[in-house]
Amino acid sequence: MPEIVVEASRAMALGVKLCKPKVIPMYPITPQTHIVEALAEMINNGELQAEMIHVESEHSACSALLGAQAAGVRTFSATSSQGLALMYEILPIISGNRMPCVMAVANRALSAPISIWNDHSDAVSARDQGWIQLWVESTQEAIDTTIQLYKICEDHSVLLPGMLCLDGFTLSHVYERAIVPEQEQVDAFLPEYKPYIKLDPEKPITMGPIAFPNSFMEFKKMQHEAMLQALKVIKNVHDEFAKQFGRAYGDGLLELYRMEDAEYALMGMGTLVGTARVVVDKLREEGQKVGLIKLRSLRPFPKGELINATKNLQGLTVIDRHISLGYEGPLFSDVRSALFESDIRINNFIAGLGGRDITQKHLRKALLSLKERREGGWLL
Amino acid sequence: MPEIVVEASRAMALGVKLCKPKVIPMYPITPQTHIVEALAEMINNGELQAEMIHVESEHSACSALLGAQAAGVRTFSATSSQGLALMYEILPIISGNRMPCVMAVANRALSAPISIWNDHSDAVSARDQGWIQLWVESTQEAIDTTIQLYKICEDHSVLLPGMLCLDGFTLSHVYERAIVPEQEQVDAFLPEYKPYIKLDPEKPITMGPIAFPNSFMEFKKMQHEAMLQALKVIKNVHDEFAKQFGRAYGDGLLELYRMEDAEYALMGMGTLVGTARVVVDKLREEGQKVGLIKLRSLRPFPKGELINATKNLQGLTVIDRHISLGYEGPLFSDVRSALFESDIRINNFIAGLGGRDITQKHLRKALLSLKERREGGWLL
C-alpha cells in the first residue's frame, strides 16, 4: 500500500488487520470506537478473517480476550477511560497468565466529572498491572508500533500483554499522512502466532490455579523479570522493524530530539511531544540549548536509558497528563526515582487533563521554568 | 467499653458501629468478610440502625455507596483484592463527586495466580484515584483510625472519600487486645453527619455532569488541593483524637520509632512495621543506630514530613508489599521523588507478596543492606 491520508484510528485498524488477529472482543467507547468500527467493516466485508465478539461490557471484553488467547489464537481489543477502568480487574489476570494479548487504548480522562476527552489517567493508572505500555505520537507510529507490539509480547522470553496507547481525539481522530505496510512485509516481520501453551483436550493443562504463599511471589518475580527482559526485546524488535521498514523511533524505548548538547529538556508521552518538537525548534532558534525526551515505553520503564539520556542535562521538566491525586504526576515520580543519584533539577507540570489543550505556550513555559524549582505546576 | 481481646475485623466493625453509618452496601470477599459479617450480626440483632445492601457485585457495592452518600447519609463498605479491582471504575467517580464515603480494605494480593493472602497490590494500585488512604498496623489503630477517617473525610475543607487499609489475615484475622471507645466519647468527637449537598426534591441539584475541556482540569485541581488540605486535617483530627482518647500514632501521617539519632531507617506500611519494631529494638541492642518510619497516609503523601523525618539519615530502606511490574516498588518511587534533593541512600525491597511472610530476618537484612546500594531486592 502506498502512503495515504488516513484517520489514526482507521490506520491502527489497518495495522491490526496486517497482524491477522483471529478474535476481537470489543465494546464501544469514545474515542476508541473508530478503531473497532473499521475492523467490523473489514470483517463484515470479508476482508479480515476474524471473529468480532460484541460483548456486553469491557469486563467481558477483557475476559473474552483472555479466553480466546488461552484457546490459542492471536487477539486484539481496544478501549478507553471507563472501559479500561472496568477491565481493571482482569488486567493483572491476563498478565499473570502470561497471555500476550494486545489492546489499543485511545486515552481519555476518567470520570467524574465525565469527560470524553484526552488525558492519560486511564492507562497510566494501570501502570502497575504487568502490561507493557507503548505510547505513540503519530498515526505512522501507531501503525508501526502495533505491528512491533505483537512481536514483542509474543516473544517467548517476554510473553506479556501489551497496550498501545494513543491520545484520544488528539491523535485517534486526526487525519494525516501514513504509510500502511504491505501484507507480505508484515508477514516477513511477524511470524504466525504459535501459542506457547493452550487449552487443548489433547494435552490438558490447568490455567489460573490458586497459588499459596509458598509460590505466589516467585510468579510475580518471573513476571517482573520478563518485563525487564522486554526492555531488550522492545529495542531489538524496534531495530529490526527499522531495518526492514526504514522507520525508527529513537531506540524504541526513548526517542531523543535535539538532545546532543541540550542543557534543558522536556519529557513527556504521546501527542504533546509533537507540539514540544515545535517549541524546542523555536527555542533553539532563540539560542536556547533545549531538547526533548519522548518516552515510548512507560512499562517496562527504561531507567538505564533515561539516566544515559539525561547525564549532561542541567534540568528536565516532566509533563504529566495525569496526576496521582494527593501527590504529583506519576511520570514525574518515576523519573525522579530513576534519576535519584543525579543532581539535575527536575520540574513537574500537570497538563492537558480532560481534553485541555496543551499549547506551545504551555510547553514553552514548562521548559523555561527550569530556571527555578517548580514541582507542583499546573498548565491550565 | 473496657479493653477486650478481639479479632481485628470485629474490632473494626465495632469502630464502624460507633460512627453510626446508615447504609452499608457490601459484597463478600476474603479476607474482608469478617468485618461485614460482624456488622450484619449487629444489624440483624437490632444493635445497629443501618441498612445493609446485599449487592450482587463490588461494582454495585461501590455504586450503592455513591448513591446512599449522595442521598445524604453516612456510609460504609469493605472489600479486598479483586473486589477493590472491580470497584475500580467507580473509585474516581466517588472522589470526583466529592463524596466522603469510607471503606475498609483488608489488603490482599491481586490475581493471577489467585491468592487470598496479604499484600498491598489492591489498594496501592488505586493510589491515583483521589481517595485518602490511611494504613494501620494494629487492631487498636484500626478502630481509632476508622473513627478519625470519618471526621477527616467529612471535613468541609476536605470532602473526599477514604480507605482504611489493614493487612488481610495478618491483621484482619488476628485476635489481640484493644480498647473499644464508648459511644458517648465517639459522639463527642465525631459530629452527626451533615451532607454539604444531597439529592433532595426540595432543592434539585445535578450531580455528575459532563465537563468540557474548559472546566475538567479545574475540578481535578480542586480535588488535588483538597487532598493537600487533608494533610493538615489528618494531623489535626489525629491530635484531637489523641487528646480525647489518649492514643496517638506519630503525627497522624508518619509514625517515627527510635528515629531521634538514627543513621539508618526502614520505612513501610501496615503490619510489617510491627515486626520491624522488634528488629529495630534488637539492632539497637547490638549498638546499631537504626530507626523506623511508619507511613500512615499514602495519599495524601506527606512529603514535607518525610523530608523532615529523614534529614539526619544516611540511609533509608523502603519495603514495598507491591511492585509496579516493569519498574519498582511504588512506595520507593514516591519516597525517592520526595527525597530527590537529599543525598541519603535509599534502597528498596519487594516483600510479602501473596502472603509470603515478612520475617525479622527479612527486615534485618533489608536494614543492614543500607551499607550498599540495593534497588531491586526481593525478600523471598
Add this chain to the structure above:
Amino acid sequence: MAEKNTKKIEFTLGAVIREPGSTIKNKTGGWRAMRPVLDQSKCVRCGTCWMYCPEGAIKKDEKGNFVIDYDYCKGCGICANECPVKAIKMELEKK
C-alpha cells in the same frame, strides 16, 4: 466548545450544578435550518404538537393558543408532521 459562550465559569465543589433547568440559557434556536410556522387560524388546539415537541418549545399561552418558542425550536419538523390538521408549515430559515 464550538459555542460562543466564553463567560467565566464558576467551578463548584464536585462539579455540582445548583441551577435546575439552566440549559434554558442555551438558545438552541440557533440550530434551526427549517422554521415551523403555526397558522393559528387552522389550529384546533389539540396539543399534539406540544406533546411531541422534543424541545418543549411549544407552549400554550394565556389565550389557549399554542405558540412556538423560536429560542429553542430546532426545526425538527415533528410538530408539522404530526399536526392532525396540518396547521404547521416548515419554511426555510433565513437569517
Add this chain to the structure above:
Amino acid sequence: MAEKNTKKIEFTLGAVIREPGSTIKNKTGGWRAMRPVLDQSKCVRCGTCWMYCPEGAIKKDEKGNFVIDYDYCKGCGICANECPVKAIKMELEKK
C-alpha cells in the same frame, strides 16, 4: 500450608499446571476420622456408593467388587448412608 509437603516447587510460566489430575499426590485419607468398612458379603454391587462418593475413592476392581481407596477416602459416610443394603459401616478411625 499446614501440610507436610515441603518438597521444592517448580515454578512454571504463568503458573500453568501441566500434570492433569495431580491432586492424586495429596492423600486425603489423612483427613479421615471415621472409616467406612465395606462388607463384600452383603454388597449387591449396585454401585450406589461408587456413584455418590465425593472423592472418587470407591472403585470397581477386576472381580467386579467395589473397594474403598483409603488413600483418598475422607470418611464422610455418604456411602454408608446411601448403600441400599447397608453393606458399609462407619468405624472410628484409629492410627
Add this chain to the structure above:
Amino acid sequence: MPLKEIRIHGRGGQGAVTASEVLAVAAFYDGKYCQAFPSFGVERRGAPVEAFTRIADEPINIREHVYEPDYVILLDPTLLSSVDVARGVKDSGIIIINSNRPASEFRLNTKAKIETIDMTAAAMEIIGKPFVNIASLGAFAAITAEITLESVFKAIDQEFAHKKAVAELNKKAAEKLYKMFRG
C-alpha cells in the same frame, strides 16, 4: 510554504468534518503534508461544529488546537448569529462565507478579508440538494490557491470511491465554484 491553518464551520450533519478531511487529502495530492481533525465536541445533529485542516510543505508535528487560522470556511451563514466565526483569524486571513449576499454586508470583528460565494445555489443547481461541504473546497482552491482543483477532484474521487455518481456531482459543483473565482 509555511504552515497554513483552516477552520471550517458548519452544523452537525452538514459535513464540515468530511470537508476538512477531503481538504487534507487534496493537499496530500499536491505533495503536501496535512492534518485534519474535528473540534472533538459532543455536538448532536444540527448543533454548530468546527473542523480544522493544516497544510504544510514539511511534516506537521504540532498537535495543539487551531487558534489563529489563516482561512475560515463558513458553510452555513445562519451560524453567524450564534458562533464567532472570525475568532482568532489572522489579519492576513480570509473568511469564505457561503452566501449570495456581498461580502460588505457581513460586519465581522476582524481585519481578515471576507469573501462570499453562493455555494448553496451551486449545490442546488448541480447536486439538487444543499450539500455544500465538498463543493466549498472548489471555492477554497480558487480563493486561496493553497490547493489545486485537480487535487480536490482526486480527493473527492477517493472519498466517494464507492459512490461514483456522488463524486461526479460534487466535482462538478466544486468546479463551478472554482470557476466563479478563476473563470
Add this chain to the structure above:
Amino acid sequence: MPLKEIRIHGRGGQGAVTASEVLAVAAFYDGKYCQAFPSFGVERRGAPVEAFTRIADEPINIREHVYEPDYVILLDPTLLSSVDVARGVKDSGIIIINSNRPASEFRLNTKAKIETIDMTAAAMEIIGKPFVNIASLGAFAAITAEITLESVFKAIDQEFAHKKAVAELNKKAAEKLYKMFRG
C-alpha cells in the same frame, strides 16, 4: 515473662482456631498481652489446620508467623501421620498430645518434651462428645503454668456467653484435665 508461642494442631471443624483465641483471652485475664491467629489457609472441613497464640508481658508487636513455638497442642493424634507436629519446636518446648497412650510411644523428631493426656476420654465423659479444643486449655494451664485455670474459666465464660451450659461443660472438662496434672 518473655514472649511465649503456642501452636495448636487440629482438623478443620475441631476448633483449633477457637482454642487459640480462648487461650489468648485467658492470658489477657492473667493481665498479659496476647495475639492469636489461624494459619490463614484454604482448608476445608476435615483437613489439618493450625492455629497460633502468643503471650507476653509486654505489648506484642511482632507479626511474623510462629516458626519456633514453645508449646504445641495436638488435638487429634491421627494427624501425626500427615503433619509434622514437632516442626520447629524449641528444644526447651513441650508437645502436648491428646492420647491415652504414654508419651514414650510417640517418636517425634524433636528434643522437646512430650506429654500425653487423654482429652477425648475426658470430653466424652463430661461433654458427651469428643470436643477437646477448649478442654485442652486446662491441660495446657496445668502442664505449662503459662496461664491460670481461673482465667481459662473466665475466657470460656466469655466465649460461650450465650451458651452457659456449654460453658459449664467445657469448664468442667478443662478442670478435669487440669487436675490430672495438678491434682
Add this chain to the structure above:
Amino acid sequence: MIRGLPEEEFFASGHRACAGCGAAIAMRHITKAAGRNTIVVQATGCMEVVSTPYPETAWRLPYIHGAFENTAAIASGIERALKTLGKKYNILVLGGDGATFDIGFGALSGAIERGHNFLYVCNDNGAYMNTGIQRSGATPKYAHTTTSPAGRVIPGKLEWKKPLPFIIASHRAPYVATASISEIPDLYSKIKKGLEIEGPCYVQVFSPCVPGWGIDSAKSVEVARLAVETRICPLYEIEGGILKITKDIKEPKPVEEYLKAQARFKHLSETQIKEIQAFVDGEWTRIKELEEKKCRFY
C-alpha cells in the same frame, strides 16, 4: 393539563439532543408523570450527555449520573438511604438500551432480586447512540450499525433483539410494561403505575433516533407509530405475573413499511424482510397466547 398531561416541564429546553430526538420526547413525559417528588438516576448515554453540559443542566429534578452500567446500584443506595431518613420519594432510573440490556443488566438484575422500590425506565433506541450507533442487545436483527455494518459477507446484526421485558418479568418484578413515544398518554400512565407499585418496576420505551436509524428528523414519532402498528413493538404490561396487551393491533401493517422507512434497514433482501415478518407474527401469537392462557410469570 394538556391532553391529560401536566404542563410543567422538568426536562428543560436548551438541551443538546439532535433535532427530532425521540428520547427527548420521552424524557419530557416520563418526568411529567414522575412529578416533583422524584430523584432521577441516569446512566451515561445520549440523554445524559445532552442534558448536563457543565455548568448547565436540563434537569429540574434532583439528578445524579454516576457511570454507564450502575444506575440500578446507585438507585439501590439512594432507596436505602431514604428509608433510613424516613423519606418517601419516587426513584426514577433512566438508562438507554445499551445501559439496560447489556452493560448494566447485571446490576439491574441484582437490584430486582433484592426488591428495591424504584422504577427503571429504559429508553430503547436500539443501539449505542451516544458513541455513534453501535450494536446493542436491543438492536433488531439485520440492522446496520457501525459495529454490525451491512457488509458484503455479513448483513448487519445477526441476532434477534434480547427479549428484556420477559426476562425482567421472570425475575418476579411486580410491574413490567412496554411503551412507545408515539403513544404518550399510554406511556404517561404506565410510568405513573410503575412508580405507584411497590418494588422494582420496569418500563421499556420505544424511541427512534434520527441519525441512528437514518430517518428524517420530522419522522421519529411517525416511525415509532409504525413500529406499534406493524407489531414490531407490541404494547403490553405484565402485572402480578400476568400479561395483558394494552393495545391490540388487529390489522397490522406489513413490517416492510416500518423497515423501508429507515436507512439502517435499506440493505435488506426480500427474504430477510420475510424472516422478520415471520418472527414478528410468531412473537405476536406467542404474546397473545400468554395473555389468553393466563400463563403466570411468577
Add this chain to the structure above:
Amino acid sequence: MIRGLPEEEFFASGHRACAGCGAAIAMRHITKAAGRNTIVVQATGCMEVVSTPYPETAWRLPYIHGAFENTAAIASGIERALKTLGKKYNILVLGGDGATFDIGFGALSGAIERGHNFLYVCNDNGAYMNTGIQRSGATPKYAHTTTSPAGRVIPGKLEWKKPLPFIIASHRAPYVATASISEIPDLYSKIKKGLEIEGPCYVQVFSPCVPGWGIDSAKSVEVARLAVETRICPLYEIEGGILKITKDIKEPKPVEEYLKAQARFKHLSETQIKEIQAFVDGEWTRIKELEEKKCRFY
C-alpha cells in the same frame, strides 16, 4: 460403565473439598458426561479453590480459571477462537450460585444474547461457600448465612430465591434444566443434552454444602433427595421454550422435613415454615400449569 455412568474420572481424587461435599459429587459426573473432548472454564469458588492448589490440579481436562464473574465471557472468547481454528470441543462452564445468580449474571446474560455454543452449569449450594457462607441470590428465604444471620430483629434472608432457570429460559436459551446430586443419571443425561444442543444451554445443579447448610457429612445426598421429594427443588427441563417436568413428585413430603434437617433453618418459626410450604406449593402449581398449558418461553 456403572449404572450407565463411565468409570473414567476427570475430576481426580486428592482435591481439598470438605468431606461429604455435594459439589464434588456433581463435578465427577458433570465431567464424565462431558468427556474427554471438553474444555472447562470455572469461576472462583469452592470447587475452583479446592481443585487447583498449585502445583496440583484435580482436573484431567484442559481447564481455565480467570475470575469470579467472567466465565461466560472467557467461554465466549474460547468458543470464537475454536471456531477460527476449525475445532469442535465441548465448552463446559462451571460456576457456583454466587458466580451465576449474582456477580456473573451480567456476563452470562450477554453471552446467551450473543448465542455462543456452550453449556453453563451452575452448582447451586445456595450461598457463597468459598468465602464462608454468605447470602447469595440463590439463598432460600429465611436461611441463616453469615451476612443474613438469624438475628433478634431480622430472621435470616428476607427474599425468595431468584428464579434463575426461568430468567435464562426467557433469554431464548435453547435448553435449560434443573438437576440434583441425588439423581445422578438424570443429571448425567441433562449435561449430555445440554452439550449436544447448539447454543447457550444451562443446567442448574442442586447440591448441599456440609458446613454451609449445617448438615452431617454423610447426609448431603439425603438432603438433596429430600429437596426433590418436598418439591423444594423441582426437576424440569425447558427445551425449545417448552417446559417439561422430568420428575413428577405426586406425593410430596412436607417441606418441614427438609428444613429441619439443616442448621441454617433451625431458627424458623411455624409461620415461616408454613409460608415456605405455601410458596413451594404455589410454585409447583405454576410450573405444572406452564407445562400443561404449554406456555411458550419464546
